[in-house]
Structure formats: structure tokens, C-alpha cells
Amino acid sequence: MNFFKRLFGGGKKSGDTDKAACIACEETDLEMLAADAYRCTSCGYEGGDGYAAYLAGKKRDKFAEYSRGELLDKTIEGLENARLSLTAVVDVQQDNSALTSDTVSGSVSSGNWTFTVSAPNPIGGSGLSQMEREEQERIRQKREMELAKARGEVVGLRPCLEALGDKGIDCTEHLDRLSTIEAKEECTAQEIADFLRPAGQQLSSQREKEE
Numbered sequence: 048m049n050f051f052k053r054l055f056g057g058g059k060k061s062g063d064t065d066k067a068a069c070i071a072c073e074e075t076d077l078e079m080l081a082a083d084a085y086r087c088t089s090c091g092y093e094g095g096d097g098y099a100a101y102l103a104g105k106k107r108d109k110f111a112e113y114s115r116g117e118l119l120d121k122t123i124e125g126l127e128n129a130r131l132s133l134t135a136v137v138d139v140q141q142d143n144s145a146l147t148s149d150t151v152s153g154s155v156s157s158g159n160w161t162f163t164v165s166a167p168n169p170i171g172g173s174g175l176s177q178m179e180r181e182e183q184e185r186i187r188q189k190r191e192m193e194l195a196k197a198r199g200e201v202v203g204l205r206p207c208l209e210a211l212g213d214k215g216i217d218c219t220e221h222l223d224r225l226s227t228i229e230a231k232e233e234c235t236a237q238e239i240a241d242f243l244r245p246a247g248q249q250l251s252s253q254r255e256k257e258e
Contacts, residue, residue, distance in 0.1 A: 067085075069085075069087035069089065069090060069092055070092070070094060071087065071090050071092035071094075072087060072089055072090040072092065074087055074088075074089035074090065076088045076089055080093065080095075080098075080101050081097055081100070081101040081104070082097050082100075083095045083096045083097025083098075083100075084096075084097040084098040084100070084101040085098075103205060103206050104206075106206035106207075107206040107209055107210050110206055110207060110210035111210055111213065113210070115211075115214050115215075115216070115257060116254070116257045116258075118207065118210055118211055118214065119211070119216075119250055119253060119254045119257060120254070121207055122204060122207040122208065122211060122250055123247070123250055123251060123254060125200060125203065125204045125207060126204065126243055126246055126247050126250070127247075128200050129197050129200040129201045129204075129239065129243060130243055130247070132193055132196045132197035132200055133193075133194075133197045133236060133239055133240060133243070135193040135196075135197075136190055136193045136194050136197065136236050194233075194234075194235075194236060194239075195233075197236075197239050198228060198233075198234055198239060201225065201228060201239055201242055201243070202225065202228065202229055204225070204246075205222070205225055205229075208221055208222055208225065208246075209222070211250075216250075216253060218246075220245060221242065221245065221246040221249075224241065224242045224245075224246075225242060228242060
């Protein structure tokens with residue numbers, strides 16, 4: 048039972064020490080949605096260590112009803128959204144090249160899914176004014192936010208890719224790259240680009256064949 052207390056946030060009501068409790072309101076009347084996933088019948092909160100897997104399973108079941116063409120469109124749309132978020136990271140670097148340590152070469156194109164991202168070592172900050180240091184920190188924080196957004200959009204594509212595999216489109220390579228990204232709390236722009244490039248190229252080509 049101690050495991051479930053940890054799983055559901057460790058909350059407990061007075062006099063109810065042996066029951067798992069909702070992390071949001073500490074009520075103990077929980078409806079199990081799946082393994083390690085629950086809904087609190089008191090406040091409606093849903094969570095648990097298995098909640099993300101539960102949601103992914105629901106998405107995959109939904110995508111199973113899509114045609115191959117519809118599912119390809121959905122996946123390519125998600126890839127494009129992630130590409131745009133990654134482009135925002137690139138734009139931050141380019142627009143503030145005098146104040147940031149990162150530079151970008153090459154291009155980012157949705158047509159052929161071409162990315163070239165370069166990030167050399169940080170610039171020494173001894174010659175920067177206080178205002179420049181603050182601006183550099185603002186840029187760094189903005190870049191991290193955009194990068195985290197791109198990572199989230201990429202990770203969210205797993206149910207689509209798995210459903211495509213169920214429909215006979217081999218996404219093994221993309222899923223393997225995705226697993227590498229998922230295993231890290233933070234990843235680089237290059238790692239996201241290395242996922243988007245082959246996935247975008249293959250699935251865009253496959254979509255043309257479906258027409």
C-alpha cells in the first residue's frame with residue numbers, strides 16, 4: 048500500500064492512513080482507469096504513474112479507426128508543428144547572433160524536411176555588459192521553452208506512429224529515435240531534427256503514394 052501512496056501523490060486523510068489518496072484533494076474514493084491510472088470521484092482529477100500510457104492507449108485506439116491516408120495526414124501535421132517549433136528555436140539563435148552562443152547554418156524546409164543545426168561552444172561572457180548578460184539569459188530561456196515545446200510535440204506522435212505500424216507502414220526507425228528522445232528530460236535541437244528529417248521524408252513520400 049505504501050507504493051500506491053507514492054504512486055498517487057502520498058496524500059492521505061486523517062484517520063484514513065491505509066488508503067491511497069488523490070494527489071489533488073486527498074480524497075480516497077478513486078476509480079481505476081487502467082494500470083496505475085485513476086480518476087478521483089470527488090474532484091475529478093485524473094493521474095497516476097500510468098496515466099500517460101493510458102492516454103496514449105486511448106489515442107491509439109482512436110487512430111485505429113482512421114484510414115491510412117487520414118492517419119498519415121494527422122502524423123505529418125504533427126511533424127510540421129514540431130518543425131515550426133524547432134524553427135522558432137533556430138530563429139531565436141539567428142535573430143540574436145551577437146548575444147547568443149549558438150549559430151545555425153543550412154536551412155529548415157518543410158518541402159524536403161532538410162535541417163542543418165550547429166551549436167558551437169558558448170561565448171565567454173567577460174566582455175558583456177549587464178544588459179547584454181540579461182538579454183543573453185532571456186534568449187537562453189526562450190530557446191529552452193521552444194525546444195521543450197518541440198520535444199513535447201515530437202513525443203506526442205508516438206500513438207500516431209504506432210497506429211501507422213499497425214496499418215502496415217514501417218515506422219520502426221522513427222520509434223527507435225523517439226525512444227531516445229523520450230529517455231532524456233532534455234534534448235538538443237539536432238536530436239529533434241534527426242527525428243523529423245527521416246520521418247517527414249518517408250511519410251510525406253508515402254502520402255503521395257496513397258493519393
